Amino acid sequence: MLADTDPEPAASAAPSPVAIRRAVADDLAAVIALDERVTGIGKPDYWRDIFERYSHRRPDERFFLVAETVPSDASEGFLGFAVGEVRAWEFGSEPCGWVFAISVSPETRLRGVGKSLFHAMAAQFRDAGITVMRTMVARDNPLHMAFFRSEGMSGGPYLQLEMDLTDDLDGPE
Ligand SMILES: CC(C)(COP(=O)(O)OP(=O)(O)OC[C@H]1O[C@@H](n2cnc3c(N)ncnc32)[C@H](O)[C@@H]1OP(=O)(O)O)[C@@H](O)C(=O)NCCC(=O)NCCS
Numbered sequence: 052m053l054a055d056t057d058p059e060p061a062a063s064a065a066p067s068p069v070a071i072r073r074a075v076a077d078d079l080a081a082v083i084a085l086d087e088r089v090t091g092i093g094k095p096d097y098w099r100d101i102f103e104r105y106s107h108r109r110p111d112e113r114f115f116l117v118a119e120t121v122p123s124d125a126s127e128g129f130l131g132f133a134v135g136e137v138r139a140w141e142f143g144s145e146p147c148g149w150v151f152a153i154s155v156s157p158e159t160r161l162r163g164v165g166k167s168l169f170h171a172m173a174a175q176f177r178d179a180g181i182t183v184m185r186t187m188v189a190r191d192n193p194l195h196m197a198f199f200r201s202e203g204m205s206g207g208p209y210l211q212l213e214m215d216l217t218d219d220l221d222g223p224e
Contacts, residue, residue, distance in 0.1 A: 068121035069130060069164055071171040074106050078117050081129040089154050101152075105134055112137040114175045118155070118164050131155035133168040137179050142209060147183040148176030153198075169202045187211065 074082070079102050087093040105115040118130040133153040139146035150172050155164045176184055185207060188195040 069118050069167045070121045071116055071118050071167055073110075074102065074115040074117045074132065076102070076106075078129065078132070082117075082132050085129075085131065085154055085156055089157070101134060105136065111179055114172060116168055116171055116175075118168050129156070130159050130164045131168060133172050135172045135176070135184075137176065137181055144209075145183075146181060147185055148172070148179070148181045150184060150186045165198055166202060169198075 079098065082102070083093070083095045083098045086098065102115060105113045113136045114134065116133045116135075118132065119128055120130060131154050133150060135148055135150040135152075137146055138144075138149050150169070153165060153168055153172075155168070173184055184204070186199055186204065188199060
C-alpha cells in the first residue's frame with residue numbers, strides 16, 4: 052500500500068456509469084501514469100512485471116482490474132485500477148483474497164469508482180470460492196483506513212511484525 056501525495060480532491064457532482072473489466076496491455080501506460088501521479092514515484096518496471104504476472108497468468112486466482120467510463124471512449128476513459136490474488140497457506144492461513152493495490156484518478160474520486168473496483172474484486176474472490184478478503188494499510192494513512200473500513204473491512208487475526216536490519220545486532224557469528 053502506497054502513500055497518496057496528491058491533494059485531497061473535491062467530490063464531483065456528476066457521477067457517470069463505471070465499467071470494470073480485466074486489464075489489457077493498452078491500459079499499462081495509464082496505470083503507470085496514475086500510480087506515479089498518486090505516489091510521486093515512477094515505477095514502470097514494477098508495473099510491467101505486475102501486469103505480466105496478474106493480467107493473464109492463473110486468471111482464476113489473479114485479478115488485474117480496470118475501471119473505465121461507459122462508454123469506454125468517453126472523454127474520461129480510464130478511471131482507476133485494482134490488483135489482487137488468492138493466496139493460500141502463507142502464515143498458516145486458509146486460502147484468502149488479498150487486494151494489494153487500488154487507485155482511482157484524483158479527478159474522479161468520491162464518486163464510487165473505488166467502491167466499484169473493491170466490489171468487483173470481492174466478486175472475483177467469491178467466484179474463486181474464497182470467503183475472506185484482506186489488505187494492509189499504513190497506520191498513518193487515514194484515507195486508506197476510511198476507504199477500506201467504509202467497504203466493510205475491519206481488523207483481522209494477524210499482526211504484522213518487522214525489524215530494522217540496519218541495527219547493530221548481536222546475532223550468531
Ligand atoms: C482510496 C481510493 C481508492 C478511494 O477511491 P474513491 O473512488 O474515491 O472511493 P469511493 O468514492 O468509491 O468511496 C468509497 C467509500 O470510501 C470512502 N472514502 C473515499 N475517500 C474518502 C476520503 N477521502 N475520506 C473519507 N472517506 C472516504 C467514501 O466515503 C465511501 O464510503 P461510503 O461507501 O460509506 O459512502 C482513492 O482515494 C485513491 O485512489 N487514493 C489514492 C491511492 C490509494 O491511496 N489507494 C489505497 C491503497 S493502495
